[in-house]
Amino acid sequence: MKPKVYINIEGVKKNTLNLVTKAHQYGISVAGITKGCCGNEAFAKAQIEAGIDFLGDSRIENLEKLQHLTIDKILLRSPKLSEIENVISYTQYSLNTNLKVIQALSRVAVKKNVNHSIILMVDIGDLREGIWHENLNDIYNVVESIISLNGITLAGVGTNFTCFGGIMPTEENYKLLIKVADKIRKRFNISLPIVSGGNSSSLQMLYEGKIPKGITHLRVNQSIYTGIEIGEGNQISNWETEIVSLQAEIIEIQVKPSYPQGTFAIMNAFGPIKNFKDKGMRKRAIVALGRQDMNIEGLKPVDSTITVEGASSDHLILDITDSNINYSIGHMVEFNVTTYASIITAMASPFIEKVANI
Template sequence: MNRYPRVVIDLHKVEMNTKLLVEKCSSNNLSIMGVTKAFCAEPRVVEAMVKGGISYIADSRIDNIKKVAEYQVPKVLLRLPMKSEIDDLVRLVDISLNSEIETIRAIDVAAGKLERIHKIILMVELGDLREGILPEDLRTVVDEVVKLDNISLAGLGVNLTCYGGVIPSEGNLGELLNLAEVIKKEYGINLEIISGGNSSSLYLIDEGRMPEGINNLRLGEAILLGRETAYGERVEGASSDSYVLEAEIIELKSKPSIPTGEIGMDAFGNKPQFEDRGVRRRAILAVGRQDIDPDGLIPRDPNITVIGASSDHLIMDVEESENNYEIGDILSFDLEYGALLKAMTSNYIGKDFIEK
């Protein structure tokens, strides 16, 4: 018997999405870092991405990178390293993204003890206001980096869209290339990686506007959900249903659409708002905010809608569905990225795999 709630992962679709994107990027001289954090680096999904042709395995957490140590593919730590994890970093990771010279010095010391050279990509702040060195401060950092014995400056990178929503453009990616050219001229370093962002940069390829010299993208959502993230458009030819959430109905009743009594805060400190739609048929599913983001669920039955959720319950309006649902029936949902991230992280959601 299947365990519910569960996420069903189609490994073949993940592999095919990866191949499609590898071909798209390689035709524009771009390698791909396959971002594995959304599914906690589950080895079977990583295997599908490796088969699809990714050049690097990239994750934000050392614990996830430990799961995929067996793969002979360079490992990249995406989140800036914590000083407390540097010993593991130099043992397990080939390349890390950095913006703090103090941390880089500590990596140099740890790498020296193991007689290793650790590669770094310096992240540059180009408007999104997450991690990154301000462009005017980059030379100061590089001045110190080139003096370190166990650090190799492998490249420059930029994060866009993830925090501030700033869209990659010929302008900001061109600025990244200009900084790489400065490093080449002033320090004689021909950087091997110029990483121009994530799935939000893909639209530049489609429009023929990806600046020449950007040679790497860090792709997660585009591979997993078949979507670019600048405008939320589908990647042509990619599957958007590699991941499907299934959850079981535990209550079916017709109830008013507005609560009775004075409205205060809900379990998450918000004061909810309700629309009076009369008495409606409602289904409660055995999954909640501890496991998923209800706003990121797309019901596969087009005639039902998500009303809301508490920690452990997802409440659906099924009044207009053509299906005569019963207790114990299973409802299926496609997932947006935030819902996928939470579902794959939750220990309370089963993970099942489709091989072909």
């Protein structure tokens, strides 16, 4: 039996509703993100029912699966030139940095007789995508070209925080983005309604009421799954933290030494050898799950007496010595999946079945 990952849909809806309610209080719209669950429809519908304003994903394939849902959709990664036709067909907005791509979007939008909205990305310091905020002439040149194109509307500017450089949003760097937006409005006499201020790393500022007026849009993904704000890693009040769980099958149980015997290699298949602690003879179970299936670091056994000892590509090793449960071959062990890296890799794995608990 394949391992199964379960999505707590009611928890998704609760967390999303809490987010939307708080954001709307400050006049901030919310894009619910489906990339973490590979465009799972039940997840998307839960977010729509909770009141999100947009549905976003980094992969056009996921948005194509959700095209029948009546909500504006945003492609969160700059479109590839090879997917422009699909971007225009399945989204109303996309985040962009490159004029060549935007011109291609314009040509296809004109051909399909539709209008497509652009959010121009500006790099405020995290050093992922976007035109560097100090290069105003570069920004102005791209904006001037965008507003001259048919089939295209410049809907706003946006930035990213935390995902690459680990830079947190602050009042100071938010004001840099707002300043860029204001300069574009003044220079080109356009409204620019969207100023998209980032992601889950903004939630602490949102709840403290510290996001400056002028930020009008957030793109939130990770915290919906974990109930934890990025940065200090605190649980968000009244948010669910157990959204994703996983079950996997025991394929071996043996009593054996806890400390490997023989001469250690310098590295194993996944890097440096871990430091082992000699705890004597222990009862160990192997579960049919490994690093090829998902990032295993975020697995937390529901049975708190179980210890995850580690994993190879296909085997997850557990210490079950202290458990009162009489585990046997074929028994399904349940885990909470507590980190975003573990969630997104499990969701993307073809070797793990996905189940939406409604």
